[in-house]
Amino acid sequence: MGYPPPSPPATHLRAPIRVLALGDTHLGFDSPRRPRADRPRRGPAFFEAYLRALAPAFAGQVDVVIHLGDLLYRSRVPAGLQGQALAPLLALARAGLPVCLVPGNHERSALPYPLLDRHPDLHVLARPACVRLAVRGLRLIVGGFPFQREGIRPRFRALVAATGLLDTQADIRLLCFHEAVEGARVQGFTFPATRRDVVPGQALPAGVAAVLSGHIHRHQRLTRDLAGRHLPAPVLYPGSTERTSPAERDEAKGCLHLALGAGPTPAGRLLAWRFRTLSAPVAAQGPPRVLSGHPPAWEEAPVERAPGRAREP
Numbered sequence: 162m163g164y165p166p167p168s169p170p171a172t173h174l175r176a177p178i179r180v181l182a183l184g185d186t187h188l189g190f191d192s193p194r195r196p197r198a199d200r201p202r203r204g205p206a207f208f209e210a211y212l213r214a215l216a217p218a219f220a221g222q223v224d225v226v227i228h229l230g231d232l233l234y235r236s237r238v239p240a241g242l243q244g245q246a247l248a249p250l251l252a253l254a255r256a257g258l259p260v261c262l263v264p265g266n267h268e269r270s271a272l273p274y275p276l277l278d279r280h281p282d283l284h285v286l287a288r289p290a291c292v293r294l295a296v297r298g299l300r301l302i303v304g305g306f307p308f309q310r311e312g313i314r315p316r317f318r319a320l321v322a323a324t325g326l327l328d329t330q331a332d333i334r335l336l337c338f339h340e341a342v343e344g345a346r347v348q349g350f351t352f353p354a355t356r357r358d359v360v361p362g363q364a365l366p367a368g369v370a371a372v373l374s375g376h377i378h379r380h381q382r383l384t385r386d387l388a389g390r391h392l393p394a395p396v397l398y399p400g401s402t403e404r405t406s407p408a409e410r411d412e413a414k415g416c417l418h419l420a421l422g423a424g425p426t427p428a429g430r431l432l433a434w435r436f437r438t439l440s441a442p443v444a445a446q447g448p449p450r451v452l453s454g455h456p457p458a459w460e461e462a463p464v465e466r467a468p469g470r471a472r473e474p
């Protein structure tokens with residue numbers, strides 16, 4: 162009589178993987194290089210929000226950073242602005258923190274970054290692909306694809322398949338994109354499944370711990386479709402990090418912190434999530450204040466090395 166095979170490692174005892182997810186930072190908004198009118202500009206507030214969102218990553222408090230698209234406010238921007246926008250992400254990548262970036266509609270679905278000063282820990286999902294990370298002894302696979310200008314609905318399932326995410330051995334799988342999902346809400350509108358530019362809820366794959374998306378500027382979490390059926394996976398939108406339109410005045414702005422663990426399936430589990438507020442709704446902020454000054458110098462922020470630093474297998 163033989164012995165039973167050895168048990169797999171008790172992965173549930175391992176520290177959860179800490180993911181920081183942010184999106185729609187729209188850097189460059191209201192930042193004219195040669196302003197024609199002397200009025201307070203909101204541009205610096207966008208950089209401040211971006212850097213405050215990233216602060217826990219610089220402090221060594223997260224294992225992976227995922228930017229869900231619309232890093233920049235439009236697709237054609239001066240090279241200096243591109244460099245300024247990418248610099249914090251590159252600094253984190255150089256310190257050994259994996260950073261994934263999903264191109265959004267304002268990146269014309271393929272970031273215009275010839276300057277990319279590519280770093281192996283900065284992963285740009287400019288085509289359907291998955292990023293294999295080894296974090297805290299677990300295999301975290303991040304699959305995704307860029308924003309689809311021609312409409313996501315007819316091609317969604319094929320794109321998910323093309324990432325290879327669901328065919329890759331994993332302890333935890335995340336699907337990331339920059340699209341509206343059925344049931345997503347913005348001020349005065351709910352996205353129906355029938356639109357060509359919407360992912361129908363039941364088309365989402367079951368084999369992922371969570372779906373993360375940019376594009377919708379209001380933070381929200383979706384667990385059911387518009388018919389009330391459970392979604393195959395929860396969908397989380399961090400929303401934009403700063404207000405881009407008056408329609409967002411009643412929304413809190415921030416980013417998401419996720420704790421992910423292994424098992425019982427290769428999808429892994431979303432153990433916990435938290436929305437970290439960067440700015441409260443306008444009505445709760447008191448009298449308006451003038452936004453001025455310059456973005457804080459990210460270069461001066463040292464990157465502390467997290468104990469569970471990730472390595473590429």
Ligand SMILES: [Mn+2]
Pocket residue numbers: 185230231265376377
């Ligand atoms: Mn956006």
